[in-house]
Amino acid sequence: MPGIVGWGCHMPRYRIKVEEIAKVWGADAQAYKKGLNVQEKSVPAPDTDTITLSVTAARRAVARAGVDPAQIGACYVGSESHPYAVKPSGTTVAEALGATPECRCADLEFACKAGTEAMTVALGLVDAGYVKYALGIGADTSQGAPGDALEYTASAGAAAFVMGADKLVAECEHTYSYMTDTADFWRREHQYYPQHAGRFTGEPAYFKHVLGCARGIMAKAGLKAGDFAYCVFHQPNGKFPAAVAKDLGFKPEQWEQGLLSPLLGNTYSGSSPMGLTALLDVAKPGDRILHVSYGSGAGSDGFVFRCTDRIREVQDLAPKTRELLEGERFYLEYGEYAKFRGKIIMNVKGA
Amino acid sequence: MPSAGYTREIPQRYRLEAAKCASCGRIYYPPRLVCAACGGREFDTVKLPDTGKVVTYTVIRVGPGDFAEEVPYALGIVEMEGGVRLMAQLVDVPLDGIKTGMPVRLEFRKIYEEGKAGIICYGHKAVPA
Amino acid sequence: MRDVAVIGVGANPKWGELWGRSLRDIFVEAALAAIDDAGVDHVDGMYVGCMSSGLFTGQEHIGSLLADYLGQRHLPATRVESACASGSAAVKAAFLEVASGHGDIVLAGGVEKMTDVSGAAATYALGTAADAEYECYHGATFPGLYAMIARAHMDRYGTTPEMLAQVAVKNHDNGALNPMAQYPFKLTVDQVLKSVMVADPLHILDCSPITDGAAAAILCPLETAKKLSKKLPIKVAGVGHATDTIQLAQREDMTWLESTAKAAERAFKMAGVKIKDVDLCEVHDCFTIAELVVIESLGLVKRGEGGKATLAGRTARDGDIPVNTSGGLKAKGHPVGATGVAQVMEVVKQLRGEAGSRQIKGAKRGLTQNMGGSGGSAVVHILEVA
Numbered sequence: 001m002p003g004i005v006g007w008g009c010h011m012p013r014y015r016i017k018v019e020e021i022a023k024v025w026g027a028d029a030q031a032y033k034k035g036l037n038v039q040e041k042s043v044p045a046p047d048t049d050t051i052t053l054s055v056t057a058a059r060r061a062v063a064r065a066g067v068d069p070a071q072i073g074a075c076y077v078g079s080e081s082h083p084y085a086v087k088p089s090g091t092t093v094a095e096a097l098g099a100t101p102e103c104r105c106a107d108l109e110f111a112c113k114a115g116t117e118a119m120t121v122a123l124g125l126v127d128a129g130y131v132k133y134a135l136g137i138g139a140d141t142s143q144g145a146p147g148d149a150l151e152y153t154a155s156a157g158a159a160a161f162v163m164g165a166d167k168l169v170a171e172c173e174h175t176y177s178y179m180t181d182t183a184d185f186w187r188r189e190h191q192y193y194p195q196h197a198g199r200f201t202g203e204p205a206y207f208k209h210v211l212g213c214a215r216g217i218m219a220k221a222g223l224k225a226g227d228f229a230y231c232v233f234h235q236p237n238g239k240f241p242a243a244v245a246k247d248l249g250f251k252p253e254q255w256e257q258g259l260l261s262p263l264l265g266n267t268y269s270g271s272s273p274m275g276l277t278a279l280l281d282v283a284k285p286g287d288r289i290l291h292v293s294y295g296s297g298a299g300s301d302g303f304v305f306r307c308t309d310r311i312r313e314v315q316d317l318a319p320k321t322r323e324l325l326e327g328e329r330f331y332l333e334y335g336e337y338a339k340f341r342g343k344i345i346m347n348v349k350g351a
Numbered sequence: 352m353p354s355a356g357y358t359r360e361i362p363q364r365y366r367l368e369a370a371k372c373a374s375c376g377r378i379y380y381p382p383r384l385v386c387a388a389c390g391g392r393e394f395d396t397v398k399l400p401d402t403g404k405v406v407t408y409t410v411i412r413v414g415p416g417d418f419a420e421e422v423p424y425a426l427g428i429v430e431m432e433g434g435v436r437l438m439a440q441l442v443d444v445p446l447d448g449i450k451t452g453m454p455v456r457l458e459f460r461k462i463y464e465e466g467k468a469g470i471i472c473y474g475h476k477a478v479p480a
Numbered sequence: 481m482r483d484v485a486v487i488g489v490g491a492n493p494k495w496g497e498l499w500g501r502s503l504r505d506i507f508v509e510a511a512l513a514a515i516d517d518a519g520v521d522h523v524d525g526m527y528v529g530c531m532s533s534g535l536f537t538g539q540e541h542i543g544s545l546l547a548d549y550l551g552q553r554h555l556p557a558t559r560v561e562s563a564c565a566s567g568s569a570a571v572k573a574a575f576l577e578v579a580s581g582h583g584d585i586v587l588a589g590g591v592e593k594m595t596d597v598s599g600a601a602a603t604y605a606l607g608t609a610a611d612a613e614y615e616c617y618h619g620a621t622f623p624g625l626y627a628m629i630a631r632a633h634m635d636r637y638g639t640t641p642e643m644l645a646q647v648a649v650k651n652h653d654n655g656a657l658n659p660m661a662q663y664p665f666k667l668t669v670d671q672v673l674k675s676v677m678v679a680d681p682l683h684i685l686d687c688s689p690i691t692d693g694a695a696a697a698i699l700c701p702l703e704t705a706k707k708l709s710k711k712l713p714i715k716v717a718g719v720g721h722a723t724d725t726i727q728l729a730q731r732e733d734m735t736w737l738e739s740t741a742k743a744a745e746r747a748f749k750m751a752g753v754k755i756k757d758v759d760l761c762e763v764h765d766c767f768t769i770a771e772l773v774v775i776e777s778l779g780l781v782k783r784g785e786g787g788k789a790t791l792a793g794r795t796a797r798d799g800d801i802p803v804n805t806s807g808g809l810k811a812k813g814h815p816v817g818a819t820g821v822a823q824v825m826e827v828v829k830q831l832r833g834e835a836g837s838r839q840i841k842g843a844k845r846g847l848t849q850n851m852g853g854s855g856g857s858a859v860v861h862i863l864e865v866a
Contacts, residue, residue, distance in 0.1 A: 013443050045442070046420075046421065046461070047440075047442065047460040047461045047462070047476065048460065048461065049461055049471075051461075051471075051473065052458075052459050052460050052461055052473065055459040056458055056459055059459075083461075083471055084471070092365075092473060095361055095365050095366075096365040096366065096459055096473075098366055330443075330445075339420075346420070349416075349466065352617075356613075360613055381613070381614060406632070406734070407628045407629075407631045407632040407635070407734060408628060408631060409624050409627035409628050409630075409631060409679045409680050409681075409682075410677075410679065410680040411619060411620075411621060411623075411624045411679050412676075412677050412678055412679060412680070413621065413623070413678045413679070414619060414621065415600065415603045415604060415607060415616070415619065415621055416600040416601075416603070416604060417619075418619040419600070421619070424619060426618060426619055426620055426624055426628075427628065428628060428728060428729045428734070436729040436730065437614065437729050438614060438615050438618050438620060438727070438728065438729050439618055440618055440619060451631070451632075451635050462617060462618060462619075463619075472617070474617065474618065
């Protein structure tokens, strides 16, 4: 049975508060904070992109996995903010780790679920016996359109998983996927910011697919909410994942540890994977975890993980997600944030 | 920078690969062909540790072309554990909070972009350890 | 090896932003001034110190170009490069040609035309004297590299920003008396410290400028100097040259300039003198901190005491160890390839008694120290009244 051998997470240290954004666009900060259950979000500095976040997260995953990077036979990065339109993020990540040249690679895109798709592919290659270890990474430095509701949450972060069939910290007991063609959120080529369909992104999009996937995998596995120690769902804000958890019969102590979005924002392809790392940081041997992602377009990937005895040995081998989330951070004003995110029109460089 | 030159430097820039003289053990980053200490011509590849301390630093307030918009930024010489020194930007730290001797860790970051259409150049910067 | 003398020196009339003068113009003006000063009617060979005519003006092959423009077609001529030490490296090359007997009258010139390109392009060109892959790649600038040296020096020896500023003040005091200087005006310590910070702790007024300029010297065998020229022959008594790592991170000691120390050692050995026998020094104050470290590395003052000595006025014109009576790079300007030759010009004028209001009375022996990059190369010449 394949599973997770090591996990790692990374996020920038910069933040911007909801109030700071609302101030510029004349919006009601308290209404946004209450409505979204988000206070602040992470902001990548100009030197931080999907590749750099992935490299640090992957290095931490390898540290916990305790494997020789040369034995990693595949590197998949799922994101909707790959630095290049053509040239994969995965090649740089694989080089930085020392996994090249015997390493399969291609980038993945499926809005916020590209990361879990990368995890699925990594598990699949291991299970099929194609590779000994494989990296599945979800990372993003997503852009929020100025003044749009999504600007309050579009943030940056990465989670990386070394998948393998031995030295497991968590077995992957079941996988599942639930996908339809649903145009709730998209970005056309050459457009700088994405578009979304407002309230249509709720019930017919997020909830339909997350609940469809969660119910599907729980039925397939013959499990109920009470059989799990933890659950983690895609976190576009602090409200939606709590709502689906309640709907499925989970209690707050099962989903609170993995809910990062109130302080982190929505890290898109990193979202539920980073939540998963926060759970793995504290899980005990035998704990079962339900992980369901969501990507607009639309679909959800589901996993049932069961932690092994080995997990305790490696939790302290790399920084923990909540330490990164709640540790030293630097708050930006909107002007610095706009500069960092390249939202300011600059002059073309002359001779 | 031109792709050929960039690709050639990847082992040094991405993985901190250095050359250790097979005769006298002195380590060179970046690698070279002749040992300046003993004249030796055989080297083994080693990786530098990613932790060290700041030896000296400055805050650049007038930056060269590709870095002009990033000012002010801190640049310093870091001595990695084991003694090898290299130059790196110092980030994730308030500029007035940098001190000679402070412990740092190297983290993979984007160094610059060749404009809007060229390649993206990566390397390491130092963050507080 | 024959003894060698300098019998002529010259420069183009004014150093600065010379929008209307090309590289060819200013070099020929300087060369003719030196030729006329010597009173010779031809030269046998020429070396042109220039850091990068290619990057600054798109022109290489300037040995040939300038020989032709000087009206000396078919002259053996070549460019010499050692970053900011190119000028003194050209003087060394000319010295060797004469000393070896290969040529009798050899012109050592230096030129840099830096204002035809944008500030960003000039910064890039200057940056090629540093390590392109491991320093410039990370956003290093020259002020930044010297600022790191300054920080290390301040940490170890307690050197202060006021000591650095005093170097600029002193050099401007001298430069104000130099008709060819780019900035012939005085400065105060307060002005320096209040000027915009370029790379902590160096302010803009701690830094030498971007300059167009040229200088030249005529060298010949000492034994025929009096026959060739009416000017008092000045003997090239010592020539010392040394290199060091380009990368600052690979230096053994960042508060010391080993290339300068070794170059000086070699020059003193050849000349058979010590630093205390030298009456004045022209040193490479590309940044104020550079002058402090150089005077320590030359042995003019004890290690760590460069700042104290400067504050005490020892390196002023009326001090016991005058440094940079020309105004230095700071006030005179720093057209990179020309600087080393202009340093020789100042010492020659001082030794001849031609330095006007900058004159050091009774000067018999002078030293020039010219260095490249952050100390990757250094050339020291010791000149004395024959």
